[in-house]
Amino acid sequence: MFRCGPCPYNLHIGKGSAEDQLKHPAGCPTRPGWQKAIGGNMLAHRATDSRLAQARSLLELGRAIPAGLLAAPIAASWRRCLDAGLDPHHPPNVGRIEQHELERHRAAHETARRLARAEMQALHRQLGRDSFVLAFADPDGVLIDSLVSEGRRGDIEAFGIVPGTVWEESLVGTNALGTASASRQRIAVRGAEHFFTHHQRLSCIAAPIFLPDRTLAGVLDATCFSEAYAPNARAIVALAAAEIEARLFRARLAGKRLLAIHGRAEFLDTAYAGLLALDAADRVVAANDQARFILAGLPEPIGATFGALFAPAELRPGAAGTLTDRAGRLFHARLDQPETARPRKIAPTQGVPAADAPVAEDPAARAALDMAARAAARGMPVLIRGATGTGKEVAARYAHRASGRSGRFVAVNCAAIPPDLIAAELFGHVEGAFTGARRGGAAGLAVEADGGTLFLDEIGDLPLPLQAALLRFLDDFSVRPVGGGMPRLVDVLLLTATNVDLGEAVAAGRFRADLYYRLAIAEITLPALRERSDIRPLAAHLLEQVAPGTRLEPAAASRLARHDFPGNVRELRNVLARAALTGEKVIGEETIAALLPAETAAPAAAGQSVLRDVQARRIEAALRAAGGNISRAARALGVSRNTIYRAIGRTPPTAAG
Template identity: 40%
Template sequence: MTTIQSHVEEIEHVASGGTSVRDQPVVQSWLRCLNDYKLDPSAPQRAYIVPHATLREHQEQAEELIRISRSGLSTLFDHVAEQNYVLLLSDARGVAVDYLGHPRMDRELRKAGLYLGAEWSESRAGTCAVGACMASREAVVIHQDDHFDPTHTGLSCTAAPIFDTLGDLAAVLDISQLCSPTAKTSQQLALNLVTATARRIELANLVARTRDEWVLRLSRLPDFLDIDPDAAISLDGSGRITGMTHGGFDALRRAVGMQVPATRALLGQPISRFFDLEIDDLPRYMRGRPAGERLLHANGEPLCFASAMSPAKPHARRAAAASQPLPGALSALSFGDAHMDAIQHRAARFGARSIAMLIQGETGTGKEMLARAIHESYGRRGAFIAVNCAAIPEHLIESELFGYVPNAFTGAAKSGKTGLIEAADGGTLFLDEIGDMPTALQSRLLRVLSEGEVTPVGGHKPRPVRLQVISATHRQLAELVAEGRFREDLYYRLNAATLRLPALRERQDFDALVNHLLRNICDRYDEEYRLEESACRILRQHDWPGNLRELRNALEVGCALCENHVVKAADLPADVRHGESRGSGLSIQLAACDGNVSELARRLGVNRSTVHRRLKREGSS
C-alpha cells in the first residue's frame, strides 16, 4: 500500500525529470500542481464544499445544461449504481452542480468530496479527474494514488468533458467510487460509459438550442445513425454552420484534411466547404431512406453516414404562420426571403413573451430596425430607448445608463438625472454594440436583468424596472467571453434567443427590397422615381458590404442626381458602379474552373447557391 511518504517521493521524482509508469495525463497534472499552483503533496487538504449561496449561483448559471443532462445522468446511474458509483456533473469551474449517489452513503461521500457543491478544480484539489479533464479537455481516469493530494488516494474517478455548441468547455461528467480494490484497467468500462453519456448530452444540448435550424447527425457506421450518432452539426437556413458537438468539430477537420485552431473558426462557414452538400440536399438525408444509403461525401470521397433533422415541426409552424398574420411593423421586414420570413416569425414569438433577444448580423443589416419593429408590434406602454454602447464615452456610460442622484459627483446636475435604463421602464431597452460595453459595467447590467431593479450612481435605494431587453452586435460575443472581455453569465442572460440577420448579398428578395426602399424615397419627396435597367443590373451585381444602409444611401444618391426622375447607372455612387465588372469577372472565373460551380465556390469561399445567385443576376444561368 502506498504511504504518504512514498507518494511524495514519487511526485518529487517526476518533478525532477524522472521517468514514471503513470499515464501521461497524470504526470502532466502533477507538474501543473507543482509548478503552476504551487501545491504541496505532503500537506493533505480536506475536500472543499462551496457555501450554499455560491452553489446556487453556479446552478443558476448552468440551469439549462442541468435540465438537459438529467435524463442522461439518470440512465447512466441506473447502469452503475450497483457498483457503488457516484455521478457528479461539474460546471466549467469545477463545482459539482448536479449529483447522483446513494443516500445511505451520504456522510462518507460528502467527506470525500463526491457530493453536490464540491469543487474539483486542479488549483484547489490537485490532480483529480474533473480538474485534469478541465485542463486537458479530454476524458481521463485518475485512479487511487494517481491523485496528487493524499486525501484522495482511495478514490477512483473517471471524467469526460462536455462542450457547448460553440466549442467551449461547458461541464465535466465524473463517475467515481470511494474505493476500488481492482487495477486501473477496471475503469475502462466506466471511461466508455461516461464518454458516451457526455456525447449524448452534447447532442441533446445542440438540438435543444437549435430547434429552428437543421441538425446534421454524423456516424462512421450506419447501424445507430438515427438513434445514437457520433456527432452533430447545426445549420441555418442558408446552410451555414451555427454550432456543433465536439465530435462534429473533429468531423469537419477530417473533411477538409487540415488543422483548424478552434471551433469558432468554423462557425458561419457554409457546409458546402466541407462536404459535397448544399442546404437543399438535406431532405435526402432524413429518415425514410435506409441509413446505409445516406452516405456523405467530401471531395468526391465517402466520409461518413449522415442523418438530417429538419427544424422542429416546420409544417406546423408554416400553418400557424399562415393562419396568424405577423403583427404591425414586423410584417414589413421581408419581401419574400425565406430566412427573413423565419426571423419575423421567431421575433413575433419572442416579443410576445418579452424574452431577451440578441440580434446578430453584419453592420447595416437592420438590427435596430428589427428591434424597433418588435417594440412597435406589441404596443408596449413605455418608450423604445436605443443605447449605442460603442458611441458613449466610457467615463459617461455608467451615468447615462443608470442615471445619478442629485450631486452624486463633481459636475452632476443638482436635480440628478434619470438613466436610460429607467427611461425604458415599461418599454424596450435596445443595447446596440453590446460587445463594446466596458467590463466594469457588465456586472451592474447583469444585476438589473436578474433583479429587475436599477440603482442610480450615488444612490442606495434601487428602483424597480420592467422592460424588454434587446441587444445587438456585429461581433462574436462568444469569442469575447473566451477572451475574458465579456461576462459569460451576462452573455447567457442576453442570449436567451438569437436572431441572425442575413447579409444583403444573401437575401432572395433583393429586387422587391429595392422597390420598397425606392417607394419610401418617392413618398418622402412626393416624386416618382424609377430605375433604368442598367442601374438595376449594377445594383444586383454589387456585394453590398454596407448592406441595407449602403443600398439605401445608393438609392438616395441616385435619386438626387438623376434627370427626369430616371435613375441611370451613372447616377449611382462610384463604389457601387465599380461592381459592374464583377459579373463578367465571375463568368471568367467559372470558365477557368471548366464550368464547375463547386470548384468556383471553394475558390471564392462561398457556397454553391451564392455562386448560382450571382450568375443568375448577371444573366449567365
C-alpha cells in the first residue's frame, strides 16, 4: 500500500482509476506516467553505477578510461592523481600534523574558521546531526575544524576525518575537500568515485570559499556514509559556503564603502546579494561573483567607476534605495559607508582573579563557566541558558573579565524595553527619527559597548523584526542608527542569555533559526541550584557579600542544602540577606528555618526516590556540561562509568575479546 501524503487516497501504485489518478497532484505515484519516470530514474542510476564500475576496473588495470564513463570533474581528478604518482592499489595513510602546527594553521585562518563554524553549526542541524560530519579545511588542505555527533565520532575518526589531517588531493587521492581545493569548484564525490577504494563507504560534498581577491580562503565539507546521502545537501552546502564568502567579503573590506545590489529588496542582506567595494574615487576595488552575475553584459566591475556601471543616483548611506545599471536594469541597493574602525588594544587574557571569580565548585557549573571564559577569550559569541535566578548575568560578567577586553560591560534586558524602542536603544537613532526621539539623537548601547561586551539578556523575547536587525549587525558589526545616518563599525563581544528553549521557539516560528545558530556558537547551560553540589560554599560566599564577617552554623548550612530553592541563587541570596538583618554574627538553624517553608516528614521510600531524583539531576547536569561524553562526566562526578550507564538506563559497552 502506498500512502500519498498530499492526497485523500491510499492506493496500490498504478491501481486507481484514470479519473482518480487525475485528482492527484503532479508527482503522486498514482498519476499516469509516474511509474515510467521512476523506472527511468532507476535505470539511469543503474547505468551510472555500471559505467562507474567499468571505469574503476580500467583504473585498477592501468588502462585508459574512455570519455563518458565518469563525470568530467571526477575524471579530471583521477588523471591528476595518476600524474601525481598515486597507485590505486596502494592507498597512503592520511597524514596528520602536530598539535602546535594545527594551532598555527588555525590562527592564520581564524576569521574564516570563525565564520565557517557558525555555518557548520547550522548545517549540522539542517542535514542531521547523526547523518553528516561537517569539516572546514584551510587552503593547504589541512582540516582545521570539524563537527560530528558523539554517536558517529568513532566511525568517522576511523577514516581520519579529524582536525590536523591533510586532505590534499595529490597526497590522498580524489576526495571532496582536496578535489574542491584543486579544482576551485564545488564538487560531490560519491562512493566509488573516490580514487582509493577504502573511502568508498563515504559520500562527500565540498565547496571552496574565496576571499575578495579570489584567493582560496578554505573549503567547507559535508561527509556522510553513502547510504545516508541526500541530493539536496549539495544546494544546502553551496548556500552555506556563499554565506561564509559574503561575510568574509564584508569583514575584509569593512573600511570601504560597500554597495549591495539585488533585484529584490529582501535579498540585500543575504548571500544572494551582489557586493561591490568602492574607494574614495568611486572606483570598484572588489566585487563578489554574485555582483558579476547580476551585472552580466557590463564591463568587468573591478577597476570600473560607479558611473560606468550605474546611472547617476542618490543613495542615503545605510538606507535602501534603487539603482539602474547601464543596461537599463533596475535593482534594489544599499550603500554602507562605515566609519573606519579604530585600532583597539585588547589586553591579553590573564584569566580572572580568584577574588572576582564566581563560586562554582559544582562540576557542571564549573564546566559551564570555564567554557564561557574560553569562548570569550577567543571573541566567540556565547549563549547562556538557565532558569530564572541561576546567575546568567554573573556568568556573563565573568566571561567579560576573562575576555581581557578593556571596554565596558553593557547589559540590556530585551524584555524590559518596549518593542518599538529596542532598535533605537541598541543601535541609536538620529534626531527626529520618531516621536520622542532625543534631541541630537543617540549613539545606542552597541556603541557604548565598543571595545567591550554587549550582553543581551532575555534574548528569547526579542521581536522577530529586531531579530533580523541583530542578524544583520552580526554580519559585519556595523551599527546603523534608526532613521539613517552614518553606519559605524564597533568591536564588541556579544553575550546573550535566555530561560526560553530557543530550539522550541525556532520550531514554533518565534525565533529565527539563522540567528539562533549565530548566537549559539558557544552555548552553556547553568544548572538549577537544587542540582548543584556546592550550596554550602556558595551560601558562605553570598553571606560574606551581604554581611561581611557573618557566617553560618553547620546546621544552618545543612538546612539550606535541603531546600529546593525554586528561585535558585537569587532566592538563596535573598534568604541570606533577610537572615543577616537579625544582626547575628553566627546565623543558626532556627533563623534559617524561620525563613523557609516547613520541612515535612516523608516515608523512607519517598526519601529514597527524592535522593534518586537529585542524583539523576546531577548526572544529567554533568553529562550536559561534558557534551554527552560518559567518561568526562564520570571523572567530573568522581564515579565510575558504569554508575553513569546505570543511571541513564544504558548497558555499558563490553570489552573486545
